[in-house]
Amino acid sequence: MSDSELRDKLLALEKVTPEFEAKYHDQMKAVFERPLTPTTRIANVVAMLMGIGFFILFSTVAVAVMWLEPGFPLVGRLMFAAGALFGLAFAVLSGLILKRGSISLTFWRNATLRQLRTVHPAAFGLTWVFCVLVMVFCQMMGSQAPDAAKGNQIILGGIVGMVLFGIPITILSCATEAELLLREKFLQLELQLTELKDLVKPEQGKEAHSKTEDA
Amino acid sequence: MSRERQLRSELLLLRYRAGEESALQEFVALWERPLFYYIRRLADCEEDAWDMLQEVWLRVIRNIGTLRNPAALTAWLYTIARHTASNHLRDTVRTRELHDAEADLSSTKDATEPSLPPFAAEELHQGLGQLSLLHREVLTLHFLEGFSLAEIAVIVDAPVGTVKSRLYNAKKALRKILETEVNHE
Numbered sequence: 001m002s003d004s005e006l007r008d009k010l011l012a013l014e015k016v017t018p019e020f021e022a023k024y025h026d027q028m029k030a031v032f033e034r035p036l037t038p039t040t041r042i043a044n045v046v047a048m049l050m051g052i053g054f055f056i057l058f059s060t061v062a063v064a065v066m067w068l069e070p071g072f073p074l075v076g077r078l079m080f081a082a083g084a085l086f087g088l089a090f091a092v093l094s095g096l097i098l099k100r101g102s103i104s105l106t107f108w109r110n111a112t113l114r115q116l117r118t119v120h121p122a123a124f125g126l127t128w129v130f131c132v133l134v135m136v137f138c139q140m141m142g143s144q145a146p147d148a149a150k151g152n153q154i155i156l157g158g159i160v161g162m163v164l165f166g167i168p169i170t171i172l173s174c175a176t177e178a179e180l181l182l183r184e185k186f187l188q189l190e191l192q193l194t195e196l197k198d199l200v201k202p203e204q205g206k207e208a209h210s211k212t213e214d215a
Numbered sequence: 216m217s218r219e220r221q222l223r224s225e226l227l228l229l230r231y232r233a234g235e236e237s238a239l240q241e242f243v244a245l246w247e248r249p250l251f252y253y254i255r256r257l258a259d260c261e262e263d264a265w266d267m268l269q270e271v272w273l274r275v276i277r278n279i280g281t282l283r284n285p286a287a288l289t290a291w292l293y294t295i296a297r298h299t300a301s302n303h304l305r306d307t308v309r310t311r312e313l314h315d316a317e318a319d320l321s322s323t324k325d326a327t328e329p330s331l332p333p334f335a336a337e338e339l340h341q342g343l344g345q346l347s348l349l350h351r352e353v354l355t356l357h358f359l360e361g362f363s364l365a366e367i368a369v370i371v372d373a374p375v376g377t378v379k380s381r382l383y384n385a386k387k388a389l390r391k392i393l394e395t396e397v398n399h400e
Binding site for chain 2: 003004006007009010011013014016017022023027031032044100102178180183184187188189191194195198
């Protein structure tokens, strides 16, 4: 009997009480996902409605000022557009949570750079949204500044900010992703080789056995 | 220890790190049976063993980022399982450990390479239940994952020499139990 066979047989011999096992699985489900309570459900409905409300309000104002106030600063209009987008994002997120009926906990419990030593795609995306918003804001402010030298300084500040925050996180994110991808490919390859080896082994055993019988 | 299972586990952890949340659930499903089997050998009752297993997973999830060497993953899981079980059974384990440590030392001198005649898995499973706690523990680790002496030493937090003699004594005790049962039949 091989080690693996013995292991499988021993595991199969372990008799468990279905009630205890079911209780364990219920508790584990709670570890991975927390079902929405009536309060959190209401909070999510409110968040979704508020998100939709903000989206309608800000997008309406952003479009309306284009017709009613042609001289309204572009920065202001962009702010309204950004508000509308955030409202929409909130509405979509709350809607998804409501549809799922639970909040997943495990990933967010661990999704810190310190623990996972990686840049989570959400963190990466948020950083870039922040960088682009700051950059656009600086461009707008710079181009509208009465003093050209001051305006250039503001634009330059925006570029420096983007370089300081956006570029390092991009490099870090790309490096982490590449490392994970490479390791995953190596592991997959090794796993396939191991599986093939396990497949070939019994065949070789059979051949050796038949040769012995022939002899 | 199965290389395939080790690689599969590493892959799942890698996917979890990359943000694939379901990978952790697959990982738990892959390891919950063997870990339960080990914990059950240490726990006094089944209900406690399930509670301990749940606690093991909480600790694993909390500390997964601290695992430096993915190749040591299996031993790491069993180490966490042992710490959790020890905390639950603190008083009883300590007294039994003391008793068994003395028994280990008494026959360290003749600790040559131990071997067991081929017994059926059912007999081994039954026999394990009749061993002392520490003997049962090292043999379970040996049978279940085929851990080396060094790996078992890390898990049970004891010197390799102690583990070697403990394993030897455990096999001797198990053989005695199984042979007595065969003679009775």
